[in-house]
Structures are given as structure tokens and as C-alpha cells.
Amino acid sequence: MAPVTLVAENGQTEPENLDHSPLAIRGMTVSYGQKPVVFSVDATIQEGSMTAIIGPNGAGKSTLLKAALGILRPLSGHVSVFGRPLATQRHRIAYVPQRASVDWDFPTTVLDVVLMGLSRELGLVGWIKGHHKSRAIECLTRVGMEDFADRQIGQLSGGQQQRVFLARALAQGADLYLLDEPFAGVDAATEKAIIAVLKTLKEQGKTVVAVHHDLATVADYFDRVFLLNTRKIAEGTVAEAFTAKTLNAAYGGRLATAQIDQLTLTG
């Protein structure tokens, strides 16, 4: 059984074997100016798991993800991906940023956005050939968006935009999928479609990590939880790490006891 670590209790994390972890973070601190948003965080993502990164607003969830990917430069910290340095493993990582982080009036089409997922493979001068396009269409089909390939991205609804982002990540053909709030502001049908795709990835042995906001669905969607509030609060299976105690530690008074009881019943 994977060890659960409660930082708040014992003040240190157990040493673990990093060789097989798709994403291992050690001693990560990220600050904006003089204020640390993420402080000395260790995380060990288990291969083939679906992990939810949860925590209150401003807990540093997205920041942790971005720093792990080198999008933000951390103040300190070590990241290894599949036991190797991040820089050598980029091709095994797919990333879905927050939907609101881009300008959807950008002059581009759905298909072109998905093709961006192939940009590592295409390199600087590679021509986009028929088989690249059919792969992109296939990824769109997996998220139910194949009819929208030629649309300008500005004409899409929020849920459709999120599906396109997921299709682009699928096109990357990665082993580790990192998603930043994939369910934020999407309709119920899209949420179902996205979670179905993610569960299929898990069945194929891929690893999925998602920043997640909706505590009510944690137990349904994920098998592991990483609870964060600037520091790591807990990490482990849903049953281990998603408990009244850990939620209280992360959210403090923001969640009523009755709410917590209800949430963790399913866990």
C-alpha cells in the first residue's frame, strides 16, 4: 500500500523510491515576490493512478502544476519525471492549461489547435501531412468534437473549448496527463465526456493528475488525492487522504463539519 503522509503531524515525509514515479516533486517552493504560494512541497504521483490535486482557493494548486512543468520557475525544488530529468521526458507529458488562460478570439481553427499537440513531433520544418491530420481528427472524435474541426475556436462554448484542449493533449500521445481545472465552467455533458476519456487513459495504464475544485466528485472521479494549502496536507488514496481530518486541515473553517461528513462518507 502506498504510504500516506500527514505533514502536519510528523513534520517530514517518508523517503520514497523515485524510480518509477511518473512525477516526483521534492522540496518545491514557488513564490510571487516575497510570498511563497507553494512551500517545500513533496509529491509522488503513482503510476497508473488518477490523482486529484485539491485545496482551497489560492492554495497553490495550479502554481504547483506549472512549476512542476517548468512553466514557472520555482525558487527551489527538484522534479523528476519517470525517474529522469524533466527536460528529457517532455515528450511523455501532456498538459491541459486552464481554459481561461488563452484568448479564444485568436484566429485559429479547432483542427489547428489540436495539431499544436503534434508540434514536438513536427519540429520546426516538418510538413503537416495527411496522417497527422487524421490523428488530430481521431483525437477530436474521442472527445466528441469531430464535427467542429473547421470551426473558429471563438465560436465554441466553454465545454467545447475544454474538449478541444483535451483533444490537443491526447494528440501529444503522452504517458502522463496534467490537467488544470478541466471541469471549471463546463456543462454536465462535457464533464461526463471528459471523465470518460480520462478513465480510458487510466485503463490504458496512463497517469492522470488534475487540479480539481469540486469536492463532491473527488471520490467518484479519482483514486488518489493530493491535498494542498501552500504546504502539503495529505497525499494518498481517497480513503487515506480525503478524510474529515485532512479536509479540516486544508480548508479550516471554510467547510462546515456536516459538509465534510457528507463528502467523506463516499470515500
Next chain:
Amino acid sequence: MIWQALTLQLGYNATLVTIGAMLIGIAAGVTGTFLFLRKRALVSDAISHATLPGVGLAFIVMVALGGDGRNLAGLLIGSALTAAAGLACVQWLTLRTRLAEDSAIGAVLSVFFGFGVVLLTVIQTMESGRQAGLDGLLLGSTAGMLLSDAILIAVGGAVTLALTLLWRRPMILVAFDPDFAAASGLNIRLVDFATMALVMAVTVIGLKIVGLILIVALLIIPPVTARFWTDDTAHVWQLSGVVGGLSGFVGAAISASAPDLPTGPIIVLTSFALFTLSLFLAPNRGVMAAILRHVQFQRRVHLRQGLLALAQSQPIFERYTVKLLEREGLARADGVATDSGRARAAKALRDEKRWEVLRALPDQEATAALYDGLREIETVVTRDQLAEIDALIPQPAGVPS
């Protein structure tokens, strides 16, 4: 005269300038697209103004070394050096201080330009500086273009264009989604640096013909113009190159057709004319299309409201609504419904009731969100769903099936 200019029959010098201006226009239009997509168009203003001190310094150095101060290659190298320095200042101010990029641009632009003007004034007082004609680089000039200058401009423009096209994919990726680009291993700062370097190259190459004050227009107006016509990235830069090239060609020809017409301003005005045409005439994004859409939308709203009023025997107060109903043969001038008007009105009212039912169904949340008072319910639910809904409402008489 203008016809002769456009067909390159105004002599050797005018032909060189016209072709050179076209090449600059193409290079600036394509390169500028990536700056525009990155939403950093104004940086080009800082770059171009920061070329002026370089021009002055290069002249002084070349004269001091006993050479010809007007050597174009030398002047362009000098201008590139101070443009790079200006760009570095903007970057440093933005990254390391609390100044926002627009303030940094404003500060750098004016200081460098001021310094350049001082240098030009100094040069005017120099023995060899009187006929230097360096002020021609401010607004561009067609006079005194040498074949070597033209070749320099043509080769420089072609190289810049080729490099821009080579780099287009990473530049697009960074412009659209920098986080994703960084996550897939692209060095954002390097890509941005490349974009800036290309813009700087175009600016420097364009100095002679377009002039440093107005080259910015040639970097920004063509992509903005192209954006009106297309939603496709590749089409934007292609069309932008065409707009830039056309502006350069026509503008330079016009300025060559009459004495003392400055080249840069005429080129910019030409591109502005293309911009204005696009602004009004472009489908979807143009002003006329927007007005047309609004008028049609208003018409649909009034028609719908009128039908609902007829169905419920309410008085219609808006003259426009009555006029529309009358024009469609749905009502008489006094507002009384015709037969077809009554049928359409009954259907409108029934659809409204159908929507009401639909919006109350808990599992139809996503579909119900499509309700806007205008959308036909048949377009959002299937026939069997519609039958289910109809079972819940009393069927009014007089609705055609």
C-alpha cells in the same frame, strides 16, 4: 503619371524604390503578424524609434574613420545596434521593475528618439554632415536610391521573410498558448527574442524607403487588415503579406509620380485605405456586416414579440412591429391579425409554452440554457422529446402541424 508609376515606367530609380517598397511591405506584413498575434505590436514602436541614435552614431563613426558617412549598410548596422539596445531596455524594465510594458515602451521610445535627434543636429553642424540627408530616414525617401541599396534591401527582406516563415510554428504556439508551449519544452523567451529580432531586422531594412517613424504602421496595419477577412492563422499572415506588399508597391508608385511626395507616409496611407475598406466591407468581422446582423436580429425580435402579442390579443405599441407584421402579411395596418398571422401567432405561443416545460425539466439543463426567446425549439430537441413535452401542455387550436 500614376499609371506609368504603377507599371514601373518612371525610370530606373523609381522602379528600384517601388519594387523595394513592395518587398519591405511583404516582409513587414508577414513578420508583423506574429507580433500582432502575440499582442505586442507596440514594441515595434520602441524598436523603430531606437534606430535613430544608431544612424547618427554610425554616420559619425564612419566619417571619423575617413569613410562615406552615408553608406547604407553602415547606417543600418548602427541602427540595428541601438534598436537592440532599446529593445533590451524595454525587456529589462518590464521584467525587473514594476513598470508595465506600455510605460517602458513610452520611456524608451522617447529617450532614444530624443537622443537621435540631438545627434542629427550635431551632424548638421559637422563639415561633412550638411548634405548627409539623414533626415530622409525619418519619413523615407525615394530620392537617391542606389542599386546597391536596393539589393541590400531586397536580400535583407528576403532573408527576414524566410526566417519568419521558418519560425512561424513556435511563434504561433507561444502567441496562442504560452503555458502549453512552455510545457511542451519551448523556450518562450527565446521565441519572443526571435520575434523581436525579426521585427528589428524589418525595421532597419525599411528605414531607407518607409522611414523609421512609419515602419510601425507597416508592421501593424497589414495583419489587422488581414484579420478582418479570416479566422485562420496561415491565411492571416499570407493575406497580411499581400496587404503589406500591395501598400508598398502602390504607395511607392504614387509617391514617385509627383515630386516631393514622401514615400513612407504615402505607403502608410495606402495601407490605411485597405484597412478602411476591410473595416467596413469584411464579412463577419466588418462594421457593415455587424450592422446588418443587428438589423436582422432586431427584426426577428420584433416579429416574435408581435406574434406573441397577437396570440394573446395584446395591443402592439411599437409602430415598427406592426409594420413588420404587415409587410410579412401577418397583420393588417390596424394591427389585426390575418389568417396566416393567427396561425403563426398560435405556433409562437405554443413554442413558448413548450420551452417553459423544457426549462422546468431538471435533466434538460444544457438544452434549456439555449433558450433566448428566438431559437426554434425544433432545432434543439428531437421529435420524440417534443412529443413528450407536448403531452404536458394543452394543444391550442389553429396551429399548423
